[in-house]
Amino acid sequence: MTVLSISGLSKTYAGGFTALKSVDLEIRKGEIFALLGPNGAGKTTLISIVCGIVTPTTGTVIADGHDIRRDYRAARMKIGLVPQELHTDAFETVLATVSLSRGMFGRAPDPALIERILKDLSLWEKRSSKIMELSGGMKRRVMIAKALSHEPEILFLDEPTAGVDVELRRDMWSLVRGLRERGVTIILTTHYIEEAEEMADRVGVINKGALILVEETAVLMKKLGRKTLTLNLAEPLAVLPPELGEWNLTLKADGNEIAYEFDANAERTGVPSLLRRMSDIGLAFKDLNTQQSSLEDIFVGLVSDRQEAVS
Ligand SMILES: Nc1ncnc2c1ncn2[C@@H]1O[C@H](COP(=O)(O)OP(=O)(O)OP(=O)(O)O)[C@@H](O)[C@H]1O
Structure with missing residues (x-):
């Protein structure tokens, strides 16, 4: 079942810059969907339109049956937003901030619910602290608590783990x-492709305002496993020894490093045999590491695949 339906959504800002180009996207109820893209791709613009902060130039958004423009209040009630930055009164306490946020959506007070949310987020002990007295990680937790306070059906998290420590990232996940x-969508x-892989059921890749691909995460990871x-x-x-010719290696860092690109999902990656051959010919190494393709590489790969498919 579709819980959020976006069609033909475009945004050209006042200065003439087009940040979104006719995006169509259907979000299924109960899924975790990751919108993946580099800086400036249009992710925040998309979220801001759905949350009624930015007006679209064209297109429609239906949230749980409500058009976000014609039926704004009903649509907005269904949506929770955890923005990148905290916009809240620094002198207010945690408990008051979160309780007030619920009230702003016209929901009746529910102290038991607020208590549960604060406990789930390890904020209950800090409920009487002022926002300005909290650490950065705790402020992020407050943002989540605020977004959950009116019991949204659809929750947007705008870069939830950017700049957070490992522990908070684990808690967040x-x-x-x-x-x-x-049942929250x-x-x-x-x-981060790793974050999408770890968390999401489906991934959408957005680049320069266009949604270039939507795929089940497992399928996407197979394609991107280099x-x-x-x-x-x-x-x-x-120079590279001729005995290593079959691996198509490159010599880097003034001959101090050998790089080998491989398909991590292949049955035979070629890595064990390469290491064995190196040992056989007495080529020793001090250290090794593997790196996933960067998002840039992935985009280049996707874009060229699409061009090949077209031509
Ligand atoms: N109010 C605005 N007026 C003009 N241009 C804007 C405005 N807001 C955003 N943009 C531009 O639109 C593009 C998309 O921005 P957006 O914030 O949606 O990207 P993003 O994918 O969320 O990036 P990031 O990962 O850096 O948050 C950027 O080039 C940005 O400079």
Whole structure:
């Protein structure tokens, strides 16, 4: 079942810049959807339109049966937004901030619900602290608590883990999963393919205002499974030994590193055999690491695949 339906959505800002280009997207009830894209791709613009902060130039958005423009209040009530930055009164307490947020959506007070939300977010002990006395991570938790206070059906998280520590990132992920179990639909934006892979049921890739692909995460990861293995050699090489010819390696860092690009999802990656052959010919290394393709590489890959498909 579709819970959020976006069609033909475009935005040209007053200065003439087009940040969104005719985006169509259907979000299924109860899924975690990751919107993946580099800086300036249009992720925040898309979220801001759905949340009624920015007016679209063309297109419609239906949230749980309500048109966000014609039926704004009803639509907005269904949506929770965790923005990138906290906009709230620094002198107010945590409890008051979150309770007030619920009231702003016209919902009756529900102290038991607010208590549960604050406890789930490990904020209950801090309920009487002023916002300005909190750490950055706790302020982020307050933003989530605010967004959950009016019991939204659809929750937007705009880069929830940008700049947060490992512990908060883990907490955030388990919180998101818990919300999904309660039937909340979650749409998060991220720059990180790893985050999308870990969290999302489906991924949408947005670039330069256009939604270039929407795919089940597992299917996308299969397509994007290229990794690079880098080996730091014990002694620099002038040229690659002919015995390693079959791996199509590159010599980097003045001969101090060997790089090998491979498909991480392939049955045979070629990595164990490469390491064995290196050992056989007495080529020693000090260290090694593997790297996932960067988002930039992925975009280049996707765009060229699409061009190939067209031609
Ligand atoms: N109010 C505005 N007026 C003019 N241009 C804007 C406005 N807001 C955003 N833009 C431009 O629209 C483009 C998309 O911005 P947006 O914030 O939606 O990107 P984003 O994908 O969320 O990026 P980030 O990952 O950096 O948050 C950018 O080039 C931005 O400069």
